[in-house]
Amino acid sequence: MLLEKIQSPDDVKRLSRDELKTLAAEVRTHLIAKLSAHGGHCGPNLGMVEATIALHVVFRSPEDKIVFDVSHQSYVHKMLTGRVSAFTEAAHYDDVSGYTEPSESEHDHFIIGHTSTSVSLAGGLAKGRDLVGGKENVIAVIGDGSLSGGEALEGLDWAAELGTNFIIVVNDNQMSIAENHGGLYANLAELRRTKGQATNNLFRAMGLDYLYVDEGNDVDALIEAFEQVKDADHPVVVHIRTLKGMGYALAEADQERWHWTMPFDIATGELQYTPSGEDYNTLTAVHLLQRMKHDANVCAITAGTPGIWGWTPERRLEAAGQFVDVGIAEEHAVALASGMAKRGAQPVVGVCSSFLQRAYDQVSQDLCINNNPATLLVLWGSLTSMTDVTHLCHFDIPLLSGIPNLVYLAPTNREEYLAMLDWSLSYREHPVAIRVPVGPTQPASRDVPQDFSSLNQYEVVLRGEQVAVLALGNFFGLGESVCRLLRAQGVEATLINPRYITGLDEALLHSLTADHRVVVTLEDGALEGGFGEKIARFYGPTAMRTLCYGARKAFVDRYDPQAFLAENRLVDTLIASDVIEALRC
Amino acid sequence: MLLEKIQSPDDVKRLSRDELKTLAAEVRTHLIAKLSAHGGHCGPNLGMVEATIALHVVFRSPEDKIVFDVSHQSYVHKMLTGRVSAFTEAAHYDDVSGYTEPSESEHDHFIIGHTSTSVSLAGGLAKGRDLVGGKENVIAVIGDGSLSGGEALEGLDWAAELGTNFIIVVNDNQMSIAENHGGLYANLAELRRTKGQATNNLFRAMGLDYLYVDEGNDVDALIEAFEQVKDADHPVVVHIRTLKGMGYALAEADQERWHWTMPFDIATGELQYTPSGEDYNTLTAVHLLQRMKHDANVCAITAGTPGIWGWTPERRLEAAGQFVDVGIAEEHAVALASGMAKRGAQPVVGVCSSFLQRAYDQVSQDLCINNNPATLLVLWGSLTSMTDVTHLCHFDIPLLSGIPNLVYLAPTNREEYLAMLDWSLSYREHPVAIRVPVGPTQPASRDVPQDFSSLNQYEVVLRGEQVAVLALGNFFGLGESVCRLLRAQGVEATLINPRYITGLDEALLHSLTADHRVVVTLEDGALEGGFGEKIARFYGPTAMRTLCYGARKAFVDRYDPQAFLAENRLVDTLIASDVIEALRC
Numbered sequence A, B: 001m002l003l004e005k006i007q008s009p010d011d012v013k014r015l016s017r018d019e020l021k022t023l024a025a026e027v028r029t030h031l032i033a034k035l036s037a038h039g040g041h042c043g044p045n046l047g048m049v050e051a052t053i054a055l056h057v058v059f060r061s062p063e064d065k066i067v068f069d070v071s072h073q074s075y076v077h078k079m080l081t082g083r084v085s086a087f088t089e090a091a092h093y094d095d096v097s098g099y100t101e102p103s104e105s106e107h108d109h110f111i112i113g114h115t116s117t118s119v120s121l122a123g124g125l126a127k128g129r130d131l132v133g134g135k136e137n138v139i140a141v142i143g144d145g146s147l148s149g150g151e152a153l154e155g156l157d158w159a160a161e162l163g164t165n166f167i168i169v170v171n172d173n174q175m176s177i178a179e180n181h182g183g184l185y186a187n188l189a190e191l192r193r194t195k196g197q198a199t200n201n202l203f204r205a206m207g208l209d210y211l212y213v214d215e216g217n218d219v220d221a222l223i224e225a226f227e228q229v230k231d232a233d234h235p236v237v238v239h240i241r242t243l244k245g246m247g248y249a250l251a252e253a254d255q256e257r258w259h260w261t262m263p264f265d266i267a268t269g270e271l272q273y274t275p276s277g278e279d280y281n282t283l284t285a286v287h288l289l290q291r292m293k294h295d296a297n298v299c300a301i302t303a304g305t306p307g308i309w310g311w312t313p314e315r316r317l318e319a320a321g322q323f324v325d326v327g328i329a330e331e332h333a334v335a336l337a338s339g340m341a342k343r344g345a346q347p348v349v350g351v352c353s354s355f356l357q358r359a360y361d362q363v364s365q366d367l368c369i370n371n372n373p374a375t376l377l378v379l380w381g382s383l384t385s386m387t388d389v390t391h392l393c394h395f396d397i398p399l400l401s402g403i404p405n406l407v408y409l410a411p412t413n414r415e416e417y418l419a420m421l422d423w424s425l426s427y428r429e430h431p432v433a434i435r436v437p438v439g440p441t442q443p444a445s446r447d448v449p450q451d452f453s454s455l456n457q458y459e460v461v462l463r464g465e466q467v468a469v470l471a472l473g474n475f476f477g478l479g480e481s482v483c484r485l486l487r488a489q490g491v492e493a494t495l496i497n498p499r500y501i502t503g504l505d506e507a508l509l510h511s512l513t514a515d516h517r518v519v520v521t522l523e524d525g526a527l528e529g530g531f532g533e534k535i536a537r538f539y540g541p542t543a544m545r546t547l548c549y550g551a552r553k554a555f556v557d558r559y560d561p562q563a564f565l566a567e568n569r570l571v572d573t574l575i576a577s578d579v580i581e582a583l584r585c
Helices: A009-013 A017-038 A043-047 A049-058 A075-080 A090-095 A118-132 A150-162 A183-193 A219-229 A249-253 A280-294 A313-322 A330-342 A353-369 A396-401 A414-426 A473-488 A506-512 A531-539 A561-567 A572-584 B009-013 B017-038 B043-047 B049-058 B075-080 B090-095 B118-132 B150-159 B183-193 B219-229 B249-253 B280-294 B313-322 B330-342 B353-369 B396-401 B414-426 B473-488 B506-512 B531-539 B561-567 B572-584
Strands: A065-068 A138-143 A166-172 A209-213 A235-241 A298-302 A323-325 A346-352 A375-379 A407-409 A432-435 A459-462 A466-471 A494-497 A516-526 A545-551 B065-068 B138-143 B166-172 B209-213 B235-241 B298-302 B323-325 B346-352 B375-379 B407-409 B432-435 B459-462 B466-471 B494-497 B516-526 B545-551
Touching (some): A009 A049, A017 A049, A017 A075, A017 A090, A017 A219, A043 A049, A049 A138, A049 A166, A049 A219, A118 A138, A118 A150, A118 B313, A118 B353, A150 B150, A150 B330, A183 B150, A209 A219, A219 A235, A280 A298, A280 A313, A298 A313, A313 B118, A330 A353, A330 B118, A330 B150, A346 A414, A353 B118, A375 A414, A396 A432, A396 A516, A414 A432, A466 A473, A466 A531, A473 A494, A506 A531, A516 A531, A516 A572, A531 A545, A531 B531, A545 A572, A545 B531, B017 B049, B017 B090, B017 B219, B043 B049, B049 B075, B049 B138, B049 B219, B150 B166, B166 B183, B183 B235, B209 B219, B219 B235, B280 B313, B280 B414, B313 B323, B330 B375, B346 B414, B353 B396, B396 B432, B414 B432, B466 B531, B466 B572, B473 B494, B473 B516, B473 B572, B506 B516, B516 B531, B516 B572, B545 B572
Parallel strands (some): A166 A235, A298 A346, A346 A375, A375 A432, B138 B166, B209 B235, B298 B323, B346 B375, B407 B432, B516 B545
Antiparallel strands (some): A459 A494
16 A cells, blocks of 8 residues: 555655555545544545645645645645554544644644635745745645635735735635535636636636646646646646545535535445434524524525534525525624614524634624624534534633623523524514524423513522522533532522523622622633623622632643533532532631 | 705705716815814715715615715715715714714614625625515625725625625725725726726626726716616626825825824814824834844734824835735734744734724634734724724723633833833744733833743732732723822722733732732723633632722713713722722621
């Protein structure tokens, strides 16, 4: 096997053209094998096999610097830069991250997990080179849907002014996670149709030189193209047409399904483990689709990630014009919703907590200053949902809870969530965000109100004394558990479901000072700037002791969720013991 | 005078073509008169006189909806929609905001102050119309530099998919606040040169229909163009060439100077009031320019706002390749800096607190996860610097202080600021942000260290007992004042300069529990998610009473800074009296 002998790009360079093709086949076989056992990004990497080989044949990494956008398409790059065992030996599968990671290799320059960043980051390497002094090539790889992101377009627009070496490889696999959206993709199609000859050319219109490669899965054609632009003295785009999922028939045939996959059977494509039971994501799409049938004004909006909240191709088809995928463009998604709400529609933007970060200013300015009644569904907001450092969903509470006019709700069960969602669609006073619970749906064990218009009224689930536990959203169950443990020790604690992240129930909090000495806050997110700190500030001038639980400030990567919770004392027994200790003071 | 009789767009529609030209002249005269007495956005409005008149002749506002980007070019629109007295009568100058404001008029649809948002917001109105049912025209006006912003490009890309009526007027005045930057402006130049005939066309490449108007300051040509696209059944761009500052010779000649102006003498252009003394903005540019002369790796980066931190055209020229204006593109600016720092350069991004909001995800992901040692200068971060709701500089502390890896510093005087800036350039462990003080420079009254590498070590300026005042950045003087008042009442308080916004000096804070009962935090920003809450959480489990001072959560608009501070009890006497009260508990 050739692949086993590839310790560095130099070993790739030594291979004959025929051997490179053999190498490509071996890479693909091992990619599929690892993915079938381990899961990961499938289609994007299968499509980039030849391009990555050609990049390493032509350029001299790490002196020449290759920056992969999103970097979920960097598996092949890792295989060719000293990390092959992480793809060929099951025992080493977890040795590498799913993204580029400078601590793994000098061939990786950035940790990248959000899309549309490679042109700007690589542009910085190029400008830095020009200042510091250097002659290397800088190559940004972008594509797989991320061209539509504002940061990428800002970067492309700027690149023209650099005036020195900068190579931008556009991996045009005709897909995003789902199908592509946006006018620029029609231009890419026209460029493909005309083999790059169309007079109307987005990249040239941005001031960039341009080269088209029709055979983006042909090593020879790619090497020729890269040789042509190597050491270019100006910025140039190399537009390569590739096939997402290439070499695995199932992935070629259903590209959305195979963008990212859990472990599967290679022959049939069946998942080794199929999640059973109802989850909040599917529940959301099913529920909204039902609402749409009765109300033409309801409209779901996604920024390129329909699947993460249950919008399968079938459901999107059913929703028709009431489902809008704006492509990877979170800023636009939020501003669009603001405009739609202003015009009387009932837009619902579903966005992963981590990606919501890209639209902070739009939430603040376009939506909340204008106080337009759109609904934001914040998906996966939790310490345990996503464990890659680039996809942490820890920060949405600090991010949103300080924005005036916004009502941010934390439901604690299935019925409460649906009641909040329905209420938000008819509420016209403020924009509403809902932190969609994570995990399997939990049925309500208490009555759930249908109207949340009396803002910041917390639900007192148990009225006790001495200790009050404010258990927010996903951590309501943890709060119940803590109260049970305290009861076993003779403390009848008050249990509160705060419901509202964005405001304090001051009357209730004040009333607690009469017969409570300790208040505990539990939140499934970062502590800094979060919900607990607002409670701590409220009680700051009083004798009340406050204990805030959440995650300490840190970027953590590929962590074990349960161990992480324990490190942060987010465990019922630890919290109960802290409370007993605090009562002794 | 025709203008006096314009109570609504219907009155504009009734005028003859000749009268419209007279009206344009009258509008311009009154614009200049008000601006000379009141200050405001000059060049952008002077250039948009004819286009605004033509829009109101052709379209039927408010049924047809016109959305102005940035909306600092909406003065003429206000004059034609029932608010003329706010431009013709000095007593009414302050009746209107400097931006569109739905509470003023049904002809305004959004409060807009940040750039690059009109296409997305108006796109939402159009999509909402299609869902709710309606036939009106929706018109987005964009230009004056804001095309390069990611949100605008995302919006343009999406617009092509709308498939129904949507008119995007690109006001091409060949300028941003300063000169334009980015490859797309070369394309606009080519389109102007060829009178819109160039085969390479950014807008067509984005999938949009396109119409060019060379005489963008000619009412007849504009009316003809708008008539042509009125009721279009698909999205179309109308690219109009205008002259920024038109009709005021000084503003035509120096467009950057006259983008926005304080009150001036019409004949000479001289400002009625010239700020004297040194300010932190000029100090920054002068200091960095000096550093650049000795170090080719130092590079200043702005996203279209060089002037707000002292980068005059002369200084930019002097800095040459060591000054980069990326155009209005904050996301790109931050990611670019991360890449430059990675490659060994010393980039310094200067960005207004309010606009930094547009780059939260880039600060978190591109910069801080990668832990690249760039410097961010956060300008104007204060409750008293900007009082328009769209430009509040209240939120940068909550925004940045929860991001791991970032060191956010709050200098309290001139020398401390420069020492921090110099230190940040050589520090390679983490990215550093500095909250540049506001107002005239304050000389140091104490020794200032040159090295801040021992993170989170607060400076104890006065060691007292009972009460400790943590006076952050701009509010250090307020803290001194509070301590003086307390001393007069027999309380020798401890005065602390925290320096580090992003971390707690836990040893110091813990030591205070021995002989202090009350801790006061003072911050010149929003309370929610801010510095004080971290202190309140730290002391939550203890007997220490904490009093946090800053601004309550609210979007406030055109407020009196001193009254606002008083409403938030940010007054030395009020704070001292609260402390005395707290000591009695």
